[in-house]
Amino acid sequence: MRAVSLSDNHVQKILAKEFICATVNLKGNPQAGLSFDHGPNEPARPVPVGLGEHNNQMLVLTPQGEIINARAGYIGPKELLAELDFSLDLLRQLKKAKNRTDAVRKAHQEFLRKSIPGAAPRVQVRVAGAKNVIVKGAGRTTLDHQFVMANPLMPFKDFSIEKMIGKAPRTRFFFGQEVIPARKKNR
Amino acid sequence: MKCKRNMVALLFVGVFSACAAGASPAPSEKAERPNTRHGYGTQWYTSVGDALVEAQKQGKPVFVFHTLGDLFDKL
Numbered sequence: 001m002r003a004v005s006l007s008d009n010h011v012q013k014i015l016a017k018e019f020i021c022a023t024v025n026l027k028g029n030p031q032a033g034l035s036f037d038h039g040p041n042e043p044a045r046p047v048p049v050g051l052g053e054h055n056n057q058m059l060v061l062t063p064q065g066e067i068i069n070a071r072a073g074y075i076g077p078k079e080l081l082a083e084l085d086f087s088l089d090l091l092r093q094l095k096k097a098k099n100r101t102d103a104v105r106k107a108h109q110e111f112l113r114k115s116i117p118g119a120a121p122r123v124q125v126r127v128a129g130a131k132n133v134i135v136k137g138a139g140r141t142t143l144d145h146q147f148v149m150a151n152p153l154m155p156f157k158d159f160s161i162e163k164m165i166g167k168a169p170r171t172r173f174f175f176g177q178e179v180i181p182a183r184k185k186n187r
Numbered sequence: 188m189k190c191k192r193n194m195v196a197l198l199f200v201g202v203f204s205a206c207a208a209g210a211s212p213a214p215s216e217k218a219e220r221p222n223t224r225h226g227y228g229t230q231w232y233t234s235v236g237d238a239l240v241e242a243q244k245q246g247k248p249v250f251v252f253h254t255l256g257d258l259f260d261k262l
Binding site: 013 | 227231232238239245247249251255257258
């Protein structure tokens with residue numbers, strides 16, 4: 001995300017001009033997944049949309065702190081720009097809307113109907129032994145927008161990674177002890 | 188003569204004060220905003236609460252980036 005999407009000139013321009021930016025370090029958050037150290041200037045490897053959904057989320061809030069858009073995991077610069085433009089457009093609609101929650105739902109439905117620039121095809125990964133299929137690609141895009149449609153204008157203080165994505169993958173050991181499989185220095 | 192000297196001195200002090208006031212920024216502009224860092228072409232609040240206060244002042248939405256680790260590490 002840092003090396004590709006946040007380093008993109010167009011993304012930086014729109015963030016600087018139209019948004020107030022905030023960053024939250026998830027280190028120590030038990031709901032966060034795992035990550036591997038790399039610098040923003042290291043060459044980026046191609047990764048599917050939605051990868052790292054537990055350790056990377058982007059939210060757009062109204063000035064009153066209501067969530068109007070949310071994405072989890074990696075998204076490329078084209079898709080991020082589309083999401084930022086969509087969020088600004090939705091914010092303009094909300095100023096005129098009589099029913100604000102309906103306006104959020106309809107806007108997200110419409111967004112999903114259109115083709116999403118830069119979105120990778122839906123990819124499903126089943127981890128050996130895991131019950132759930134991990135959804136990446138355009139499937140992650142759909143899930144993220146459906147989350148906002150199901151929770152329109154959710155106050156930021158009520159947001160949690162678990163509510164949006166579910167629990168982070170854990171390994172269960174004897175005696176009921178649960179451990180998050182992450183490298184120690186990354187936690 | 189003495190009166191003239193005093194007037195010149197007062198004028199000098201007045202002009203100097205006005206220049207000093209104009210040249211130096213107001214304390215709020217001079218001081219760096221608390222809980223912010225610069226990177227990726229913009230200013231980032233490290234507290235969403237502070238970002239929301241600024242967003243309400245400017246009437247802009249807030250972009251919140253959750254990441255595992257320091258966003259500005261190795262920048």
